[in-house]
Amino acid sequence: MTTKTEVPSPFCGIGTDDLVLNVDGKSINVLANGCAINTPAFEQAIGDIVPRVNGKEVAIEDAVAQAADILKTSHQTLIGGCATDVNGMRALVSLADHNGAVVDNIAFNTTRRNILALQDSGWMTTTLAEVKNRCDLLVVIGTDLEEVSPRFFEHFIWNESPMFLEAGAQCKVIYLGKEPSGQSAVSPAGVRPQVLPCADEDLPEVVAVLRALVKGNNISHYEVDGLALTDLQALAGQLKGAVYGVVTWSAGSLDFPHAELTVQVICELVKDLNGKTRCSGLPLGGSDGDQTANQVTAWLTGYPARLSFAKGFPEYDPYLYDGQLLLENKEVDALLWVHDFNSKALPPEGVVPTIVIGRSGMHFEKEPAVFIPVGTPGIDHCGHAFRMDGIVAIRLQKLRESGLPSTAEVLTLIDQAL
């Protein structure tokens, strides 16, 4: 039995690296600094360790050979999930390159809301340490922050000793849209966050009005349920008056049609504010390898993680290569599903032969043609993952001897067998 400290997590997106764990053989207990996301992800017991072909246990060589057969006869393969570490993504892109596959990260439909805004007009953003030391106003738009990131406030807002803020005065927190579900946005001194509630479907308009106010445009009348023009005028004033404002959102929470336009208005609003003061966007995300997938495909192909190698070179299309749609439209005839973080992240059910490279412990309604259980980066093997802010990569540790192969190893074997 060993105790490990300062363990980094690939699950929560913020790169938490203060976890204290007990490792006893193959079982892991979180002793300190766990959360609703990290604790179950680390503590989950190992499930199957033997690969299966059509439900029958086989040696890994046979599973790899069967997977390679499916891919060889496929006219168009979809590689879905794409939730793995840097080496897993490297192997995945190599295989896709050789096989002419479509690569589609499981979170791309939500990430797309940010990427479309970025690719259309750009943005000004910041990272977590800047938030921790400089942020005097945090505006949370359309997102229940602690649900997305349980330890966000504890880690980055309620600090004992931020470098550039008066101790005690610290950060003002304002929610626009969704209300916080818990108490973590309440300051240690008991100050509750200000909440400007509105319905999700009103957010596009509310954010647009806010931007107009920030720009100094005259709006004489505006009202939506629960929110008055004066509320937004006050918020615009607070943003302009902040020394280092931060506007944050989780693309996954902005779940309404064309949310990318709302993200874009948020980003343009932030740019406008920087005419005079400082303000930055902070797009949340990064859990289960979504940032990792986009970062690795970006340097290997020039594009984020929704692309096709069908023509022999990478092509990017944020709509056309949506894996779910390709399956529904029967435009693919084989599915390779990769998810080594979450055993509940199952492949979409369809009629095409499916190969699953998945975290040990997956239970399928419909047994895939091939299932190869793999270890999890940061638990069963070393690796690298990108945090939500995209700039910081964390070094994942091997915590136990599970005997499970890594996704990178399995994909490389399949790649070689092609």
Place this chain on the structure above:
Amino acid sequence: MIIKLTGGMVYDPANNVNGKALDIYIKNDRIVSKQEVTQVDQEIDLRGKIVMAGAIDIHTHVGGGKNNIARILLPEDHRSDPVAATELTRSGTGRALPSSYVTGYRYAEMGYTSVFEPAVLPVNARQAHMEMGDIPILDKGGYVLMGSDDYFLQMMTAKKDQQAINDYVAWTLNATKGIGVKVVNPGGINAFKFNQRQLDLDENNQFYNVTPRDILSVLAIAVKELGISHPLHVHGCNLGVPGNKDTTLSTIEGIGGLSMHLTHIQFHSYGVEGDFKFSSGATEIAEAINKNKNITVDVGQVMFGQTITASGDSMKQHANHKHASPNKWVCMDIECDAGCGLVPFKYRDQNFVNALQWAIGLETFLLVEDPWRIFLTTDHPNGAPFTSYPHLIRLLMDRSFRNDMLKTIHPEAQKMTTLDTIDREYSLQEIAIMTRAGAAKLVGLENRGHLGVGAWADITVYTPDDNREKMFEKPDYVFKDGELVVRDGEIVHIKWGTTHIVTPEFDSGIEKDLAKYFSRHMTMKMGNFKISNDEITEDGRNTLTVQPTQRGIL
């Protein structure tokens, strides 16, 4: 394996060989003497060919977070240059910021065998090394960006002694696996976070009361005292601002004889003469460089066309965002460490400023006399993508071609440059100095950049052609560490280069305070921040090469 390269015309400035027909023997990965060879396994007849060491790019943005943001920002740019996979090579995309594999292939296809990323943010170093780890064939390395991080600036304000600064610089180099130290808009990236929009050489970072001049001096001394071969690599104040030549001259003057490398000097050589209040300061700058032997520069030549500017200088990039073309741009504050700014840019020959920038770069190349102290760069991708090097070499080597090009640019810019009065044409030997011998010396690479006995066998062979662009864009042969990787300008074999680093000594006592700082103020523990050797080597392809420091040889 012994290969004999027979009778090529060798340009090897480090060994004082200037265009002489010589035989070169390669044994495994090194160049050996004839005496060491008993039998030859393969002979290649190079009579009539030109032989140089593999070229080295001392300043090219090939790895790190800002590159990836730039890539994601411009899908339309990549779509214009898809690169298909072959039996041997991986697919990818090219243009302004190519994918990593394509970067390696295209550099190698031009005869380059090493590249150095000049802006490795310590907190982003892990990513930079991962990206560079996916660049095939080439050796690589990075200069670690310092001078705007809050830990350093707190040391400056607290007037910590030079030894403490040295320890911190050495610690950072070790933790992030760098080969040199870079500073960008000294203290300015930090000042921008405090909403300061301008920072001149002697102006205070208003929060820390520290000037860029203080920062440059302290870091240049640290580099010297730690014995790091590569001089402090400086992206100065006032990037791109008309009149910034005075800042640059004062920077040179003020460093007091310490070694200093001024990067993309073209962007820092502007006057305020003429109707457009924008003029060339190249003559004065070149004069100062000629006079001050402690100064080296690379040019950051501008070439016409679409590119993207990617810089750590968030302050100046934010100021430049109005010029974004297409109109989209990114600025980022990063981890109390540094920042970055990405602004797509279309340099146009019919735009007065762009045309004059082009001329200023060429004036600088031609007016700086010592080729050992000036280096061929476009500051890829900031002035132009690296694939424009052969064209640039032709501009330097061919006066009539240069003057023909000059006649096509904005007429007012033609009047504002002395370019047509400059007769100089670079010789092959001078090109070899700038891109090989001088470059290896500047970075501090042992046994690279030359063709003498004991050198690593990084060798490029060209067919002479009066059209130097044609000659330099398609070498006949490129050897990397003795293996033939390019034949007739095409990749024939994939191998993996090494990552060059330095590991200067430091007092490990500083980790006590650093660990506390990381725990209290950063978002990562110090132990998790430091990059371990196996992170670079565990893939089985990449290796680390520690270059010597020169402690005591001051």
